[in-house]
Amino acid sequence: MAVLVYIESSKGKIKKTGFEVAYYGSKLATSLRTDCVALLIGKTEDPGSPGKYGVSKVVHVNADQDLEFDSQSYASIIAQISGDNNADTIILANTANGKAMTGRLAIKLEAGSVSGANSLPELNDDFVVSKSVYSGKAIVKYAIETPKKVISVMGNTIQPQIIGESIVPQNVTFPIASTTLKVLERKTTEGITPLPEAELVVSAGRGMKGPENWGIIEELASSLGATTACSRPVADSHWRPHYEHVGQTGVAIRPNLYIAAGISGAIQHLAGVNNSKVIVVINKDPEAPFFKAADYGVVGDLFEIVPKLTAAIKRFKQH
Numbered sequence: 001m002a003v004l005v006y007i008e009s010s011k012g013k014i015k016k017t018g019f020e021v022a023y024y025g026s027k028l029a030t031s032l033r034t035d036c037v038a039l040l041i042g043k044t045e046d047p048g049s050p051g052k053y054g055v056s057k058v059v060h061v062n063a064d065q066d067l068e069f070d071s072q073s074y075a076s077i078i079a080q081i082s083g084d085n086n087a088d089t090i091i092l093a094n095t096a097n098g099k100a101m102t103g104r105l106a107i108k109l110e111a112g113s114v115s116g117a118n119s120l121p122e123l124n125d126d127f128v129v130s131k132s133v134y135s136g137k138a139i140v141k142y143a144i145e146t147p148k149k150v151i152s153v154m155g156n157t158i159q160p161q162i163i164g165e166s167i168v169p170q171n172v173t174f175p176i177a178s179t180t181l182k183v184l185e186r187k188t189t190e191g192i193t194p195l196p197e198a199e200l201v202v203s204a205g206r207g208m209k210g211p212e213n214w215g216i217i218e219e220l221a222s223s224l225g226a227t228t229a230c231s232r233p234v235a236d237s238h239w240r241p242h243y244e245h246v247g248q249t250g251v252a253i254r255p256n257l258y259i260a261a262g263i264s265g266a267i268q269h270l271a272g273v274n275n276s277k278v279i280v281v282i283n284k285d286p287e288a289p290f291f292k293a294a295d296y297g298v299v300g301d302l303f304e305i306v307p308k309l310t311a312a313i314k315r316f317k318q319h
């Protein structure tokens with residue numbers, strides 16, 4: 001009984017979350033004393049590379065086709081390949097695409113499923129998967145009792161390590177069934193790590209006073225190689241694009257470092273960011289609620305502190 005991981009790619013390149021699930025799946029397979037099989041769908045560069053993260057087989061479906069993601073047809077392919085490879089545990093990334101397929105797959109396979117797992121399963125007598133709930137205030141543990149299991153894994157849950165070598169994929173051709181979903185328009189942002197995958201995020205709120213002041217935030221982000229984010233009122237006021245809005249009603253993120261400047265730390269904002277590994281808060285109000293969630297806090301005017309921080313990072317990087 002194998003573990004199957006579905007590896008997402010974008011514009012023909014394997015995503016960072018793809019390597020994370022490859023490593024996650026191979027660690028799980030080792031604990032279960034079984035093999036980890038990776039599945040790629042559509043034209044993908046370097047399709048054997050998941051082997052470096054411990055998978056023992058790569059199945060590459062329709063390797064010569066540029067395919068549009070479609071949750072219905074992709075879920076059918078994953079279900080079919082899981083059957084062909086005798087896989088009873090299927091791992092996906094908890095991305096927009098992964099989320100769109102977790103439920104579909106669980107129904108197709110009559111599997112128990114947990115979406116948004118935040119650690120490797122605990123394997124004692126049961127198969128126990130943890131996820132955070134109530135805006136990160138609690139962790140719930142689910143024992144999955146069905147023979148088949150579908151799990152989607154939060155980004156940055158595991159740091160992929162190279163533990164093997166590239167392998168030659170097995171190419172498979174699959175008829176892509178037409179589905180009831182049709183993509184009407186696609187808008188993508190170029191050149192930045194998308195927020196759900198970002199390891200470093202610099203975010204700002206209404207304390208910035210206006211969109212014209214965002215240069216210092218962009219400069220700080222660029223000095224770190226970080227992705228920019230913002231609070232909801234900032235996006236609602238069109239100071240920043242909506243895809244940057246993090247929180248309960250925006251993107252939920254889990255970076256290694258989250259720097260928040262001029263954000264009060266309302267519960268709805270924290271809901272999307274308090275799973276960050278390290279939180280740094282810059283706020284002129286020492287009573288700002290965000291300080292309670294911060295690992296490091298700076299009380300002061302962001303217009304003085306942010307440029308000083310950027311200068312210090314640039315100096316540090318020169319050495």
Ligand SMILES: Cc1cc2nc3c(=O)[nH]c(=O)nc-3n(C[C@H](O)[C@H](O)[C@H](O)COP(=O)(O)OP(=O)(O)OC[C@H]3O[C@@H](n4cnc5c(N)ncnc54)[C@H](O)[C@@H]3O)c2cc1C
Pocket residue numbers: 204205206207208230231232233234245246247248249250261262263264265266267268269272282283284285288300301302303
């Ligand atoms: C149903 C619902 C859902 C919501 N979902 C979200 C969500 O997903 N994400 C989200 O962000 N919000 C969300 N909100 C809004 C949320 O409640 C807060 O209103 C919002 O997060 C506040 O944004 P802010 O911190 O940028 O602004 P403010 O609350 O105005 O805070 C600005 C902060 O900047 C500080 N400041 C001002 N000037 C400076 C300076 N010069 N230097 C340093 N600090 C300075 C102030 O001390 C203050 O703490 C939601 C609200 C509701 C009701």
